[in-house]
Amino acid sequence: MSRYEQASHVFWRCQYHIVWTPKYRFKILKNNIGKDVFRFIHIYSEKLGVKVVELNVQVDHIHLVAKVPPKLSISKVMGCLKGRLALKLFSKYPHLRKNKAWGGRFWQRGYFVDTVGVNEEIIRRYVRHQDKMEKQEERRQLNLLG
Incomplete structure (x- = not known):
């Protein structure tokens, strides 16, 4: 199985933590609420075309490693996930909405995101030596023609 996904005109591997x-x-994310959050993240991610690689629902936070297609922005994914999850949780567990501290919002306003990918040093070395690699490839092509 390839590490890369494929769409009509792109190969991609956009993984985010x-x-x-x-x-x-x-x-609040314990017992049935935590189980539902876990399940709904899988459901809503699939509808968006996002692949869940790892998911860990703790009682006070969520860690998600996901492959996100390049056509989607992280802010769009997070807006959809957090919005849909909040609506679902408030409708399934009406007692959550009664807490005045929520102010009608279930999630903190922000989130943390980091890319998961190739080692930074490898990328820097690749960029640093890209011109040398291109020249070697040109020479190889000329040798094949001549």
């Missing part, structure tokens, strides 16, 4: 928390980092 994303962390987000309930408002005020309340320890």
Whole structure:
């Protein structure tokens, strides 16, 4: 199996590590609520075309490693996930909405995101030596023709 995904005109491997928390980092993601969050993240991610690689729902935060197609921005993915999850949780667990501290919002406003990919040093070396590699390839092509 390839490490890369394929669409009609692109090969890609856009993996992200994303962390987000309930408002005020309340320890609310336990028992059935935590299980539902886990399940709904899988469901909503699949609908967006996002592949869940790793998912860990802690009582006060969520870690998600996901492959996100290049046509989607992380902010769009997070807006959809957090929005849909909040609506679903508030409808399934009405007692959550009654807490005035929520202010009608389930999640903290922001999130953490980092790319998961090739080692930075490898990329820097590649960029640094790209011109040499291109010249070697040109010479190889000329030798094949001549």
